[in-house]
Amino acid sequence: MRHFSELSESALRVVDAAEGLVQDRGFNGFSYDDVAKLVGIKKPSIHHHFATKADLVATVAQRYTHKFRESLLGIEGRHAQSPARLTAYADLFEQTFLHDRRLCVCGMLGADGESLPQSVNQEVQRFFEINQQWLTEMIGQGQADGALRTSATAATLAEAYLCALEGAMVVGRGLQSPRGPKAVALTFLATVLS
Template sequence: MKHFSELTASAERIVDAGEALLQRLGYNGFSYEDVAQMVGIRKPSVHHHFASKTELGVVVAQRYTHRFRQSLLHIEGSQAQAPERLKAYAELFEATFAQGRRLCVCGMLGAESDALPAELSTEVRRFFEVNLSWLTEVFRAGQGSGTLSARVPAEEAARAVLAALEGAMLVGRGLQSEFGPRRVMEVLLLSFAA
């Protein structure tokens, strides 16, 4: 199985196409033919880089999780207080949603988890675990400093935020509404205020 850090420029273009298709159509909604057309290559060339759709999906999810981790580190380095970190976190989802109501790669895959290959389900779970761990620490820090209410345990607050932001993207797409992750976080922060 390939790792996203080993990608050639050609393979990177295929992963970019796979990611965009996943965000719009889901894992079971696209084929290698769709990827080939989007990249402007023949289908056998896609198979040359990724022997299976599972391998492509795993690499897309790995890379997406890695980029998200990098963004979380950036938030930690640029935002000192928990409420500001949560707003910046919501902006990660908002930036994706602003691209034609695209969904989070792992949110979309999570919706299909019962029909995914085991290797891909593992990567999706890893994405959610990374996010929940980070959010839990943000809530613990905010509750400890008094910038966030301690009425809800940090772990539960973290789950609520992640579920709300993923859900905001789904509902926003379904309603064709601009009421996305940024606005949902603004509402949530009112309930988490100390």
């Protein structure tokens, strides 16, 4: 798989379109033709940029993970304290959800897991590992300075927080409810703050 930073402008437009389709409909819910129509070119032109669907979606996940890491770094730059950082983290999910109740790319692909090419599953796994690791650090910091309870380890709280956010997008969509990940995150934080 080529790294997304080496992609042409047209290839990036293809990735943009595919990203939205993955969030809306999942790996098996869209076709090359759907992508082509969104970009405004024909199907074989999509194949010119990405030989296979596995290739295309793995690139979508790869770039999504990179954008997420940038956002995480941005949060660290804007907020110093653990609770503010965890709240800003929830905002990342909320912003995605507010865009037509779109799911996290890797949440959707995680659900699709059983039917995906291995290259995609690897990217999804990496996304979750990175998020758990970052949350574990941030929660550990909050526990160390007394802002957060220590009724559970930082790692298990991080896991629960991530799961609650991912689940909130799925449940919010299923309920066709306006309540999204941010609301659930605030409930969670209320029970964990000292």
